[in-house]
Amino acid sequence: MPALQWDESTAYDLFVSLYVLHRPNQFGLRPARAAGVRSRLPAAQREFLEKVQAFLPVPLHWLYLQSAGARTAADALSALALLPPAERLPALTHSPEHSPQIIETLGNITRRQSWVPAELEVIRSHYQRRGISFNAQTLEHLAEAWAHPAEFGEAYLQALQTYYEVFFAEEEERIRPTLHRALERAQELAGRLTPEALVEELSRGVHFAEFASLEEVILIPSFWATPLVFYGRVRPNSLLILFGARTTEACLSPQQMAPEMLVDALKALADPSRLAILRLMAQSPRTPSELARLLRLRAPTVVHHLNILRLAGLVEITLLPGAERRYALREGALQTALDGLDDYIHSLSLPEE
Known part of the structure; x- marks a missing residue:
């Protein structure tokens, strides 16, 4: 590792x-x-x-x-x-x-x-x-x-x-x-998780197929990258990863009222094509081309839907050699979204009469 x-x-x-x-x-x-x-x-x-x-x-x-x-x-x-x-x-x-x-x-x-x-x-x-x-x-x-x-x-x-x-x-x-x-939290998690599991946790579902062959991973928190990641090689066997520093309750825009991850999840689920994609990925991981064939959709359309699901934290992604990617339903993500909705709805105190 x-x-x-x-x-x-x-x-x-x-x-x-x-x-x-x-x-x-x-x-x-x-x-x-x-x-x-x-x-x-x-x-x-x-x-x-x-x-x-x-x-x-x-x-x-x-x-x-x-x-x-x-x-x-x-x-x-x-x-x-x-x-x-x-x-x-x-x-x-x-x-x-x-x-x-x-x-x-x-x-x-x-x-x-x-x-x-x-x-x-x-x-x-x-x-x-x-x-x-x-x-x-x-x-x-x-x-x-x-x-x-x-x-x-x-x-x-x-x-x-x-x-x-x-x-x-x-x-x-x-x-x-x-x-x-975010850095302190990540370093605390590093004491309990393997490096690969740590990266999956911090990136909210990104797996690197070549992870085991790396000699070094540099982890850096980024506020604006959330909920996605930026990554790149700084040396042939060293991978730098900017991971999201904002929590799921925080907002990129200070004026936003509801937690952005909750809003993104509800928007992502309110589409029949994305629900069908999630259903297929719950059976097994899929590439965009496989999903396009099974659902009879254009490949760019599927990629668009996958990006929305990824933004909402509902899917995980494995980065394969080259530009190919494989997606899967992120374990526990749907229940987390439903629990977040329930918590948000019932967290508002009633005004005093």
């Missing part, structure tokens, strides 16, 4: 929060709330971030390399500012998961300051093997960034600094205690 390592830094959530704000539906955040935060940015920087966040990953590898000196978002911004502008995009993007072919292709685009269709196909195929799909416009925006990395690096740092000033500096103080409590 791999050895466990720990880290705690608000710098991760600086980048994760930007990622979530540009994909609110994937994380259970109200689109209006996400749009409200984004609207705090000047129009030009808002449009720039909307373009680049479609292809820019959360820079787990770079953040981990900075972890000794980047305990806060301001530390991460300072470290990024110290890099020459042209080196910021490669630093934020490259990781041990990048093949020599994709590194060479992106380097060629930078040297020529242009690209050809065959290079876009190399980029598309690389990300598709990792389960990430880009449309034609996003691919061109990505290539444009690599063709002019210095301009990108300067504009990105300025936009990131503005985002920190208008939103994340205050948000950082709000989430800091939650991150610390």
Whole structure:
């Protein structure tokens, strides 16, 4: 079994929060709330971030390399500012998961300051093997960034600094205690669970097929990643996992009244196709293609339903080699949702007459 390592830094959530704000539906955040935060940015920087966040990953590898000196978002911004502008995009993007072919292709685009269709196909195929799909416009925006990395690096740092000033500096103080409590809880669980069981618990149902072959797993709490996880290789046999720091009772938006996991579960269950998917997965684990065939639904439709069920914590997922995934009903999840509903309904005190 791999050895466990720990880290705690608000710098991760600086980048994760930007990622979530540009994909609110994937994380259970109200689109209006996400749009409200984004609207705090000047129009030009808002449009720039909307373009680049479609292809820019959360820079787990770079953040981990900075972890000794980047305990806060301001530390991460300072470290990024110290890099020459042209080196910021490669630093934020490259990781041990990048093949020599994709590194060479992106380097060629930078040297020529242009690209050809065959290079876009190399980029598309690389990300598709990792389960990430880009449309034609996003691919061109990505290539444009690599063709002019210095301009990108300067504009990105300025936009990131503005985002920190208008939103994340205050948000950082709000989430800091939650991150610390989540780390303490995870370390306490580590004394009672195997590393694999611990990861399943912290990720709310994610299994890594290659877990036993790892030498090291680095676990880091993230407020904004909840209820999903971010993960990536920081070394060939080392896996970094950002796990959710929010409890099932907490809300991503401070204005939300009901526990978000309860609301997500009830929404997920209120659909006949998703109920049919759960029924099949209760019999045995299934891949999206198997579910699509059995239910006579389009594969993208099934993936959409599975994402909603995963967001609600009702299914668990096994990440297989490549981009393939296998889903199963998460043990006890349905009863937990029903118990949560009962507790919530009966927890309100009646007003005094």
